[in-house]
Every structure is written in C-alpha cells, then in structure tokens.
Amino acid sequence: MTKTKIASGRRSFLRNTLFAGSGMVIGFDWLAQQSLAAAKDSxxxxxxxxxxxxxxxxxxxxxxxxxxxxxxxxxxxxxxxxxxxxxxxxxxxxxxxxxxxxxxxxxxxxxxxxxxxxxxxxxxxxxxxxxxxxxxxxxxxxxxxxxxxxxxxxxxxxxxxxxxxxxxxxxxxxxxxxxxxxxxxxxxxxxxxxxxxxxxxxxxxxxxxPKIVTGKPLFGLDYKVEGMLIAMIVHPPAFGMKLKSFNDASVKGMPGIKDVFSFKTYNEGQEKGGFDANAFPELVAIVGNSTWEVMNAKKAIKAEWEPFATYNETVAGFGGNKSQVKVPGGLENSVDHLAKMKEFASKPGRVVRKDGDPEAAFKTAAKVLERSYSAPHLAHNCMEPMNFFADVKGDKVKVAGPLQAPGLIEPTLSARLGIPAENIEIEMTRMGGGFGRRAYSHYMVEAAIISNQVKAPVKLMYTREDDMTNGVYRPAYYATYRAALDKNNNLLAFHVKAGGIPESPLHANRFPAGAIDNYLAEDWSIESNITIGAFRAPRSNFIAAAEQSFLDELAEAMKKDPIEMRLELLRKAKANPVGKNNDYDADRYAGVLELVRDKSGWANKPKSKVHRGVAAYFCHASYAAHVLELTLEDGKPVVQKVTSAIDCGIVVNPDAAANMTEGAVIDGIGNALFGEMPFKNGVPEKTNFHNYRMIRMSEAPKAIDVHFVKNEMSPTGMGEPPFPPIFGAMANALYKATGKRVYNQPFLGDKQELGM
Amino acid sequence: MAVFNLTINGKKHQVDVDPTTPILWVLRDHLNLVGTKYGCGMAMCGACTIHLDGEAMRSCSLPVAQVSNQKITTIEGLSENGDHPLQKAWLEHDVPQCGYCQTGQIMSAAALLKDNPKPSDEEIDAAMNGNICRCGTYIRIKAAIKTAARS
Missing domain, CATH: 3.30.365.10 (Aldehyde oxidase/xanthine dehydrogenase, molybdopterin binding domain)
Structure with missing residues (x-):
C-alpha cells in the first residue's frame, strides 16, 4: 500500500467481463469507453x-x-x-x-x-x-x-x-x-x-x-473482479428469532446456484466492539453466478426460525471499557414500546443534572406547562443497499465496498477469521449514502466469511428488503418537558425527562441548561433486541425536535416572540451562566438565531396564508437555525421556503456545505412528516419503498436559502448539525398553520393530509 | 435460459439468460453497464431508470423477454462524451451528494425534456416524483433540469 503506483487503473473494477461458464456475448462499449478514458488520462x-x-x-x-x-x-x-x-x-x-x-x-x-x-x-x-x-x-x-x-x-x-x-x-x-x-x-x-x-x-x-453523471463504476455494488460470485443472505423474519433449520435441497439445484450454507457471524464467545451491532448471529448464505439467479433462490429457500432466550454479551467500547449487554428474548411491538415508554416517563428517572431547587419552584409555580413528545424507530434507507466484496485467500483478505469506519470493523473481521489485521486490505468505495448506517459494517465481515467458505471472490448484496429489515435503526424515543411560570409568565424552572428504546436521547448540558436557575434533567432507557445505531445526529435528531417544539409553546405561554425568548435565555446564559459543564457557546448560538431572524425577514409579517416556524440547535460542535415557511394546500403542508443559518467555523467548500444543509433540511422534513419503522411481533412492518414513505421532489421545499456565519474558527461538524432543528421548525410551522400542536412523529405518516 | 438480442446505446448485444431476468441485471451483471443502479427492485425509487424507445422505464421490473426490438438507452449511452445538456447542468449546479440515484434522475429528466422541452415546476415534480434522492438534492435537480431546458 505504500508503493507508488503509476498505472492509471487505481481500482480493479470490472477487470474482466467474462464470467466463467456464463457463455454470454459481451458488450464492448464499456471496455471501449474505459480504454478511451485511460488513454486520455495517461x-x-x-x-x-x-x-x-x-x-x-x-x-x-x-x-x-x-x-x-x-x-x-x-x-x-x-x-x-x-x-x-x-x-x-x-x-x-x-x-x-x-x-x-x-x-x-x-x-x-x-x-x-x-x-x-x-x-x-x-x-x-x-x-x-x-x-x-x-x-x-x-x-x-x-x-x-x-x-x-x-x-x-x-x-x-x-x-x-x-x-x-x-x-x-x-x-x-x-x-x-x-x-x-x-x-x-x-x-x-x-x-x-x-x-x-x-x-x-x-x-x-x-x-x-463527471463520473457520477456518466454512470462510471464508483460504488460498492459496481465492484467486480474476474470469477466473482454473487452472495445474498437470508436473515430471521423477526427480531428475537434465530435460525432453527433450513432446507437447501430445492435451492441447490436451481440454475447458477453454487452453494447454500449457514454461518455464525461471530465466533463462540467473541467479544464485540462498540460498532458490532448485529441482531442475527446466524444467517443462511446463498452463493451463485448472477444476481437474478441468487435472488430467485433466496425467494425459494425454506427456513425455520425460533425465538431465542435472553442472553448477555460482552461489548468493548472505546478505551477498552467492557460492559455486559443484555439482549432480551421476546418478539417486540411498537405499540407496546410506546406504552412502556409512557410508563417509564411517568416514573422518576435517573437524575443527570440538577441546578437550584426545581422541585420547590414547580410547587410554587402559578402555571406549569407539561408536554410529551415521541418518535418511532427509523430505517436509514441508504439508496445503495448494504453490500461488500471479499476475497479471502488463505491468510490474506481483500475486501472492498462502502463503509464509514474501516478502523472499527477491521478488528472484528480479524478476530472472526483469525487473520491478523496486517493481512487485511480494505478498499473504500464511494458509498450510496451512509447516514450512520455504514458505521456498522457487519456485512463486510459476512462477505469475508462467505468468501472464505466458497474459496472464491464474492460480492455480498443485501436486497432492499434485507437492507430495511436487518436492523440498525434509529431508536424510538420519548421525552417529557415541564416548565414552571410565575403569575407574570416568568420562567421559574425547567424539567426534561427523556428516554428511549434502548437508549436515552438526553443531552443534559445543552441549552437551555445554563440559562435557567432551577433545572432538572433525568433519563431512562428500556432494553430491546432490536438493533439500533447512529442515525444522522444520533439522539439530537429527536431531542432537538422535542425541545424546540416545547420552547415554541413555552414562548407562546410567556407571550414572547420565539426567537426573542431564546435570545433572552442565551443572554442570561452568557452573562450569568447557571451550573457547570454547559457545553455550548451562548454567543455563537445566539449568532445563528440572529442571522436566521434577519435573513428570513422574521420582523415582517409573513405573507398571506404563509405560516412560519423557527428552531435552532447545537450539536457536533456546530450551530444551526432554520425558519420554515409553509402553506396548507388541500390540508397538506407545502414548504415554500426554508432559511438556514449555520455556524460551523471556517466553511471549506461553501456551495457543497450549502448542498449538505439543503439535504439535511429535506431529509429532516421527510423524516418528521413520514419516517417510521413499526414492529409487530418483532417483524419490521415496512420492507421497501412501497410502504416506507420517503420524501419526494414534490414534497421538498420550493426554496432553501442557506447562510453561514463568517468567522475564523477551525471547522466543526457539518453533516449532522443542520438536521435536528428542522424537525422543530416544521412542528412549529404546522402549529401556526393548523392551530394544533403536533407531538408525535411522524406528523403525517402514510396520510396525505393533516388531521385525517 | 434463452438467447436475447438487444439494442443498447446503439449497439447490438446478445445475452443468454433466464427470460425473467430484469433488464437491470442484464445491464449490470452481464453487460457491465453499471451506471444503471439497483435501489428497490420494485419500480418504487427510480434508481434503475433507462429509456426504452425514448420512454423512461424502471429496468428493475422489466424482464428481458418483454423487450423485443425496442431500443434501450442507458446513462452510458445518453451522450457520446458525457455532455448531454442535463449532464452539464448537473455539474454546473453541483447536484450530487452521494450520487447513487443521480443517473436514474438524469434518465428520468432526459425523457421528460424530450417530450416536454420547457416543463413547468409542476410538470417537473410529476415526472420526477418516482425518483427518490435520499440525500435530498431535489432543489438542485430541479434547478439543473431548468438550466438544461433553457440550453
């Protein structure tokens, strides 16, 4: 890998177009194009x-x-x-x-x-x-x-x-x-x-x-070498289930099918790393010559599954801290999840932060505002389904494909195959989306196990259904906010209690912590066997929506403009911060609010029939604020414009950063309105884009106007920070449009109109 | 298995495959034309969009046996040198993020502009609503289509 290569073919994509035994005639146009490109390049x-x-x-x-x-x-x-x-x-x-x-x-x-x-x-x-x-x-x-x-x-x-x-x-x-x-x-x-x-x-x-718009091979799924086989996996239909048996007889004779076998994704007792999420410890692999042949065999295979009993596993996190994680048996339901979350929300949580005497303040309050918010599991739904190429030859491994964190999965692969890390070569292809999903690259290990078994280079491909139902979801969350006001509507105390399945979304030291004398933050969590993982701005992507909706309602109760109310709190946090460990910069936070206020023309009344919502958030070391303007057309929200203000320090590539912000806004609006992965008896109920609703062009905002705060600070996060606050801006604009607050995501789900 | 004669990007090809094989996999697996992408396998996302006699089609749901003499155009054949007005407009607007869906987007847009050289916003929405962009580049896609329409 340290050699200087002069050859132009940096990747071994499509090295040879002839498949052993396939007997087909080859199209030469691609080869011709390649040689032209190579000649130009050289x-x-x-x-x-x-x-x-x-x-x-x-x-x-x-x-x-x-x-x-x-x-x-x-x-x-x-x-x-x-x-x-x-x-x-x-x-x-x-x-x-x-x-x-x-x-x-x-x-x-x-x-x-x-x-x-x-x-x-x-x-x-x-x-x-x-x-x-x-x-x-x-x-x-x-x-x-x-x-x-x-x-x-x-x-x-x-x-x-x-x-x-x-x-x-x-x-x-x-x-x-x-x-x-x-x-x-x-x-x-x-x-x-x-x-x-x-x-x-x-x-x-x-x-x-130029390569993207001309369809050049760039992605993991485009990766090919001579003699490569196609592999797919069959996983249990439900979380909480494991493989009992499978019958390969009818499948093995199918055209193009080379092998069918089951395999363990980890060795017995293998310690897991923090990103080794994998719900299904045993899978069935089908290997064959072509994608369509393997897809057909996958549909035909008969397998039996059975529930598993609760077990514990050892997971090593960063810094080598090991913990025992309980994986509960049982077939879970989203309906039960919500009921359980409400139950936990009604009990005292684990106190994470306490400033002043919030209990006393709530007792003396003239008015208490209490609201609860929920959001379901979400699937990442990267457009390129999970896949990986692997070629295991003796004690040497070559893998290539889409993954976010090669360094996190290499030890897992090394341990599973018993091959030292220095013998593992990982090539990173362009990814068709990530959003956190590809930080959990179990599919790379699976590809290598399959290659090792069949002694051939293989490309493992998940179908869309596999991708959507195989886990690593955004957790389901629930948060309850309370605010105590005196008779003049001054804020006396603030209380947040938040949890989820299986983790809490709470960030106890973020705004408005530090701005309120009496503050209490509690969390709780509920075990689950549904595998979860990072999803664009993990935890923030829910808690920002809840908090920013609540602040909007609180500002209304305090009879204040929602931006001015936040700025007042930030001025207080700056001048006279309450408590310690406040992990935001009040000036920079206020900076994006002021910028979005000015750029969106907030001081002016909105145009007729236009309803506005504002929200801001700090995460991943950056600050983001949005003003969202919508109209209602036949009961359906139509986002006319979003104005965004971002402070991520020095902006390296401004137009690309604007693109990222636009994408985060659209992604956030889509998930706020439609995103949902419900479970019934452990079965993910949405399996493909016919029933998992994704935001489409006609539902995207008509315009997004992005502004960056200019400063000379070293760059901070950009992929995630603009995402969480748009959920809140959407919720707050919907309230203005309908007069009704929305508390539970998704706000529309499968419906076309609000309130149907 | 059966032998099929296909005209793709102006060239004749012969493939010996299961007649139910979708064109998508004929292109990707057998002809190494991988610019056409797999996204859902059920014509719900548009990543696999090609042209069949100039009409936008989802190649993931089009069995090879259903294509007889119709001409297939893929992203690789949309233009000789990657200089279709839409490809140029896509670069001008720096549309892609991950880029995976973009070839399908361009193919859908090309079919739209062929039939309707000056589409309205609503017409663009209607023609492009079958193409999902998970990264959310819709505004730039629309702007690029309008730029191409003007050229």
Whole structure:
C-alpha cells in the first residue's frame, strides 16, 4: 500500500467481463469507453511520481495527487479534504487529482476515528493533519529551490504551483519535485493565515461529479473482479428469532446456484466492539453466478426460525471499557414500546443534572406547562443497499465496498477469521449514502466469511428488503418537558425527562441548561433486541425536535416572540451562566438565531396564508437555525421556503456545505412528516419503498436559502448539525398553520393530509 | 435460459439468460453497464431508470423477454462524451451528494425534456416524483433540469 503506483487503473473494477461458464456475448462499449478514458488520462500522467507524505505525491510534470483519507458518502470530503491540502501546498487546483486512500492506520493514525467519516468529525478531525500535509510539501519544495538557487529559503515564495525568487528564478512544482522529495521532512511548518486562504472558502465542484453523471463504476455494488460470485443472505423474519433449520435441497439445484450454507457471524464467545451491532448471529448464505439467479433462490429457500432466550454479551467500547449487554428474548411491538415508554416517563428517572431547587419552584409555580413528545424507530434507507466484496485467500483478505469506519470493523473481521489485521486490505468505495448506517459494517465481515467458505471472490448484496429489515435503526424515543411560570409568565424552572428504546436521547448540558436557575434533567432507557445505531445526529435528531417544539409553546405561554425568548435565555446564559459543564457557546448560538431572524425577514409579517416556524440547535460542535415557511394546500403542508443559518467555523467548500444543509433540511422534513419503522411481533412492518414513505421532489421545499456565519474558527461538524432543528421548525410551522400542536412523529405518516 | 438480442446505446448485444431476468441485471451483471443502479427492485425509487424507445422505464421490473426490438438507452449511452445538456447542468449546479440515484434522475429528466422541452415546476415534480434522492438534492435537480431546458 505504500508503493507508488503509476498505472492509471487505481481500482480493479470490472477487470474482466467474462464470467466463467456464463457463455454470454459481451458488450464492448464499456471496455471501449474505459480504454478511451485511460488513454486520455495517461497523457496527463507524469513519468515519475514523488511521494511527499501519506496525503500527497507530486509528478515530474506538476500533476499533484492528493489522497483523501476518509470515505465519501455524499458530504463531499473527497473534494473538501484535498482542498485543504491544496491550500497549504499553494498548488493550482487544476493541477490536482484526487484519489481515495486505502485503509491504512499507519498512514492515517487517529485512534479509533482514524479514517472514520461520521459524527461530523471528518473535516474537524483531519483539519490539522491535512493542512500540515500540504504545508510540509510546500516547505520541502521551497527548501529544494533554495538549495538549487543558493538563496535563503525564506526568500522563496510560492503561488499556483510555481516557486519564485526575487532574482527572477522560477520553477514549477513538477520541476522541483524530484529534488524536494529528497529533502528531510521538516518537523515544524508554518501554516497560512486564514485571511490568505485562496482555495478554502471558495466553492469547488465535486471532483467525482463527471463520473457520477456518466454512470462510471464508483460504488460498492459496481465492484467486480474476474470469477466473482454473487452472495445474498437470508436473515430471521423477526427480531428475537434465530435460525432453527433450513432446507437447501430445492435451492441447490436451481440454475447458477453454487452453494447454500449457514454461518455464525461471530465466533463462540467473541467479544464485540462498540460498532458490532448485529441482531442475527446466524444467517443462511446463498452463493451463485448472477444476481437474478441468487435472488430467485433466496425467494425459494425454506427456513425455520425460533425465538431465542435472553442472553448477555460482552461489548468493548472505546478505551477498552467492557460492559455486559443484555439482549432480551421476546418478539417486540411498537405499540407496546410506546406504552412502556409512557410508563417509564411517568416514573422518576435517573437524575443527570440538577441546578437550584426545581422541585420547590414547580410547587410554587402559578402555571406549569407539561408536554410529551415521541418518535418511532427509523430505517436509514441508504439508496445503495448494504453490500461488500471479499476475497479471502488463505491468510490474506481483500475486501472492498462502502463503509464509514474501516478502523472499527477491521478488528472484528480479524478476530472472526483469525487473520491478523496486517493481512487485511480494505478498499473504500464511494458509498450510496451512509447516514450512520455504514458505521456498522457487519456485512463486510459476512462477505469475508462467505468468501472464505466458497474459496472464491464474492460480492455480498443485501436486497432492499434485507437492507430495511436487518436492523440498525434509529431508536424510538420519548421525552417529557415541564416548565414552571410565575403569575407574570416568568420562567421559574425547567424539567426534561427523556428516554428511549434502548437508549436515552438526553443531552443534559445543552441549552437551555445554563440559562435557567432551577433545572432538572433525568433519563431512562428500556432494553430491546432490536438493533439500533447512529442515525444522522444520533439522539439530537429527536431531542432537538422535542425541545424546540416545547420552547415554541413555552414562548407562546410567556407571550414572547420565539426567537426573542431564546435570545433572552442565551443572554442570561452568557452573562450569568447557571451550573457547570454547559457545553455550548451562548454567543455563537445566539449568532445563528440572529442571522436566521434577519435573513428570513422574521420582523415582517409573513405573507398571506404563509405560516412560519423557527428552531435552532447545537450539536457536533456546530450551530444551526432554520425558519420554515409553509402553506396548507388541500390540508397538506407545502414548504415554500426554508432559511438556514449555520455556524460551523471556517466553511471549506461553501456551495457543497450549502448542498449538505439543503439535504439535511429535506431529509429532516421527510423524516418528521413520514419516517417510521413499526414492529409487530418483532417483524419490521415496512420492507421497501412501497410502504416506507420517503420524501419526494414534490414534497421538498420550493426554496432553501442557506447562510453561514463568517468567522475564523477551525471547522466543526457539518453533516449532522443542520438536521435536528428542522424537525422543530416544521412542528412549529404546522402549529401556526393548523392551530394544533403536533407531538408525535411522524406528523403525517402514510396520510396525505393533516388531521385525517 | 434463452438467447436475447438487444439494442443498447446503439449497439447490438446478445445475452443468454433466464427470460425473467430484469433488464437491470442484464445491464449490470452481464453487460457491465453499471451506471444503471439497483435501489428497490420494485419500480418504487427510480434508481434503475433507462429509456426504452425514448420512454423512461424502471429496468428493475422489466424482464428481458418483454423487450423485443425496442431500443434501450442507458446513462452510458445518453451522450457520446458525457455532455448531454442535463449532464452539464448537473455539474454546473453541483447536484450530487452521494450520487447513487443521480443517473436514474438524469434518465428520468432526459425523457421528460424530450417530450416536454420547457416543463413547468409542476410538470417537473410529476415526472420526477418516482425518483427518490435520499440525500435530498431535489432543489438542485430541479434547478439543473431548468438550466438544461433553457440550453
């Protein structure tokens, strides 16, 4: 993996179009296109590449390859990360080509989060490393030039891939690359001042755009090698069930079917990692020549399933903390979940934070506002279903496919197959969506187990139904808010109690904690065998909706404008913070509220028949606020416009960040209105897009107007922060439109109109 | 298994497959035209959209045996050099996030513009409502379609 490759074919996609035994005639147009592309590419390729560091190599003709360390699922890190390197290298962007790096913990160390794209940590976690990589390259080029020209290095300037000295001497990066690569790597380098940024802060197009719009092989499902077989799995129809037996007789003789067998996803007693979510410890694999043949066999196979009894397993989290996790037996129902959550909400919870004397304040209150909010499980529904390529040969493993966190799953694969991590090569393809789902890459391990069994390269593919019913869902949540007011509608105390199945969404130290003298936060949780995991802004994606809806109702009870009411609280949190550990910056929080207020024209009355809602939230180190404007047409909410204000520090690639915000807004509106995965006797009741309602073009806002706070702070999260508050903005606008508050997601579900 | 003669992107192809095989898998598995994507297998998401004699079709639900002399166009054949006005507009608006659904979106949009060169917003909504974009790039898709319509 450390070798410098000169060949243009960086991936082994579609190496050979001939399948053993398939006897078909091959289409040559793809091959022709490839060779054309390769010929075009090779003209631009240098004779020699010179390695500078893990992120960077420079060719003798000035072409610069920047390796993007983190996998891409649409947040555009494959463009924005190289932009950061290019900025400090001072290279002309047109000289840059981008390659996805392999998984390589030695090259890209950073504890468990090494090459993890998730938690909105991509850019923030690599910001320094990317800048240093570029600056180091630039410094080595300058030193080489200084040596060649016999002048002090301080006198060498750079601009757009050219080195220059006041004497008139000039050299391109390509001309100096060979000498520069011999310069010892500097221990310290000077980084640019933010005001001198030329690439960062200027919109650059997605580097993979041309490949995307022409349908080039980019995704895991597009990955192919000679002799590759197709594999699918059959998993239990319900959570709480396990495999009893299966009958392969009728399937084994089906056309194209090579093998049918069951396998354990973990070894006996294998300790799990924190991202090893897997509901189904034993699966049936079907392996064959082509997708359609395997799909047909999958439909035909007869398997019997039986309920499992409660068991415990050991899970090792970050830092090696091990815990015993109970997986309860039983077939669960969403109806029971809600009843159970209401029961837990009615009992005292675990006190997480307490400021002042909230109990006394509630006793003396003239008025108490109490409201409860709920949300169901959600499926991630990435457009590209889970899949992975694996080729296990003896004690060597090659895997390739879509995953967010190669470093988190590699130990699991290593333990399951008993193959050392250094013998495992992980190639990260572009992902057709992630949203947290692909941080749980059990499907990669499954592919490797299957390849190991059939002794051939295989691509495991989940059908849409497998993808939707195999677990790793956003948990179901419930939260109760209470506020105590005196007779003049002043806020005396605030109480939040929140929980879920199986985890609580509470963030006890976030706003409005710190702004209220008497504050109580409690949580609770309920065990479940339905596997859950991170879903775009985990926990925040629910609690923001509940909290921001409640604050809206509270502002109304306090007879205050909802933005001004929040700003007053933030002013108090800034001037005279209550308690400790308040984990938000009151000024920056207020900043996005003020920006969205001004940009949305909040001070003006809304246009006739337009109803507005506002919400803001802080998570993943960034601040986001939205004003949503909707009309009701035949009882159906039509979002006319969303105005968004975001503070994520320096915005690396503004148009891409705006795109991400637009996407978060649309995703959030879709899930707020329609998102739901109900369970009946452990069975996920929605199985495909005919009954899992997804937001479509006609339901998207007509316009989204995104504004960023300008500052020089290091970049913070962007993929997640704009998502949680849009749920609240939607709920608050619906109230204005209908006069009725909505408390339970999804607000529309399968209905076409409100209140039907 | 049976032999089928197909015209795809202006070229003749012969495949020997189960007659029930959807065109999607003929394209992806047998002809290595992987720009056409699998999303749902039941014509509910539009990721697999191709043109059959110029009409947008969901290739995941179109058995190869049902296609006789009709001409199939896939994203790989939409334009010679990736320069269809929609492809250019998609790049101009920097539409894609993950990008997985975008070839299907472009194929649906191309069929729309062929029949209706100047569609209204409502007509765009109606034609594109069968294509899900999980990343939520709908506003940019619509803007790109309008840009292409103007060109």
């Amino acid at each position: 003209l631009a390729l240098p004779k020699e590449w010179y390695d500078f560091n893990a992120f960077l190599k420079i060719g003798d003709n000035g072409l610069v390859t920047i390796f993007t360390p983190n996998p891409e699922f649409g947040q555009n890190v494959m463009t924005s990360m190289p932009m950061i390197v290019a900025e400090e290298l001072d290279v002309d962007w047109k000289d840059v080509r981008v390659e996805m790096a392999m998984h390589d913990p030695a090259k890209f160390p950073n504890a468990a989060f090494g090459q993890f794209t998730g938690g909105s940590r991509g850019i923030p976690s690599k910001w320094d490393a990317l800048r240093k990589a570029g600056a180091t390259g630039r410094q080595m080029l300058r030193e080489a030039a200084a040596k060649a020209w016999q002048v002090p290095v301080e006198e060498i300037t750079t601009s757009n891939s050219v080195l220059q000295h006041s004497s008139g001497k000039k050299a391109t990066y390509g001309e100096m690359a060979a000498a520069a690569a011999q310069i010892p790597v500097p221990k310290e380098v000077k980084l640019k001042a933010v005001k001198d940024f030329k690439i960062i802060g200027t919109s650059h197009k997605n580097v993979e755009g």
